[in-house]
Ligand SMILES: Nc1nc2c(ncn2[C@@H]2O[C@H](COP(=O)(O)OP(=O)(O)OP(=O)(O)O)[C@@H](O)[C@H]2O)c(=O)[nH]1
C-alpha cells in the first residue's frame with residue numbers, strides 16, 4: 001500500500017554549525033553543516049540570505065552561553081569583534097525572540113517567510129564535475145549556475161526569475177548517484193569501454209540511481225522553507241520534493257545546459273553529450289534535446 005506523504009517518516013536532521021562565507025562571486029553565503037539519523041555523512045546547506053534560519057541550530061540549549069551560540073553560528077545579523085550577544089545585533093537593530101521551550105519565534109523582521117516561493121537546488125556531490133574540471137557531466141556547471149540564479153533577480157540569457165539573493169543549494173553527499181567515488185571511477189572506465197552511465201552502474205551491481213532525497217527534504221523543512229521552486233531536470237527529484245503540508249514544490253525550474261543555448265560556452269564534449277542523452281532517454285530527464293539521441297547512433301556492444 002502506498003504511504004501518504006504525511007505517513008512517510010522523514011529523517012531527523014540537526015544543524016550543528018553555520019558560518020558566513022564571503023564568496024568570490026559577490027554575495028556572502030551561509031554554509032550549514034547537518035548530521036542526521038540515517039547515515040553518518042555531513043550533508044550541507046548552502047544558504048543565500050542571513051535570515052533563512054535553521055530551527056535546530058537556533059533552538060536554545062540548556063546551559064549554553066551567548067558565546068557558545070555565536071561560535072556555532074546561531075546569531076542574528078553580523079559578527080564583529082567585541083560582540084557579546086548572539087540573539088541581538090544592536091548595530092543592525094535586530095533581536096531574536098524565543099518561546100518557552102526555547103524555539104525561535106519567527107517574525108518577518110528577522111526571519112525569511114517560508115511561504116515565499118524560494119529558489120532551491122537539491123544537488124548531489126560530484127567531485128569530478130565540481131573540482132576536477134570533468135567534462136563527463138554537467139554537475140559543476142549546474143552547481144555554479146544554481147548559485148548565480150539564486151543571487152540574481154532574473155537570468156538575462158534565459159529570463160528565468162532568480163532568487164534575488166534568497167535560496168538554498170542543499171548539497172547531499174551522494175557522490176556517483178549514491179554509489180561513491182571509487183565505484184563511479186570504475187563506472188567511468190566501463191563507459192570508456194562503451195557502456196552508458198546507466199549500464200555501467202548496473203554492471204557494477206548498483207541500481208541506475210539509488211538516491212533518496214529525504215534528508216534534503218528534512219533540511220529544507222528545518223530551514224523553515226515551505227514553498228519551493230526546484231532547479232532540476234530530474235523527474236525523480238520533483239517527485240520526491242514535496243512533503244505536504246510541510247513542503248510544497250510549486251514550480252520546476254529547468255536547467256538547460258549552457259552549451260545548448262550558447263554555442264561557445266558551457267561544457268562541450270562527446271562524453272557529456274552521451275551522459276545527457278542517457279539521462280534523457282533512459283532516466284526520463286526533462287530536457288528537450290538538440291542532441292541526436294541514441295536511436296541515431298551505433299548501439300554500444302554492452303547491453304543491460
Ligand atoms: N554512477 C554515476 N554517477 C554519475 C555519473 N556522472 C555523474 N554522476 C553523479 O550523478 C549525480 C548528479 O546529480 P545531480 O546533478 O544533483 O542531479 P541529476 O540527477 O543529474 O538531476 P538534475 O537535478 O537535473 O541535475 C552526482 O552524484 C554525480 O556524481 C556517472 O557517469 N555515473
Ligand SMILES: [Zn+2]
Pocket residue numbers: 126128129130137138139140
Ligand atoms: Zn557530475
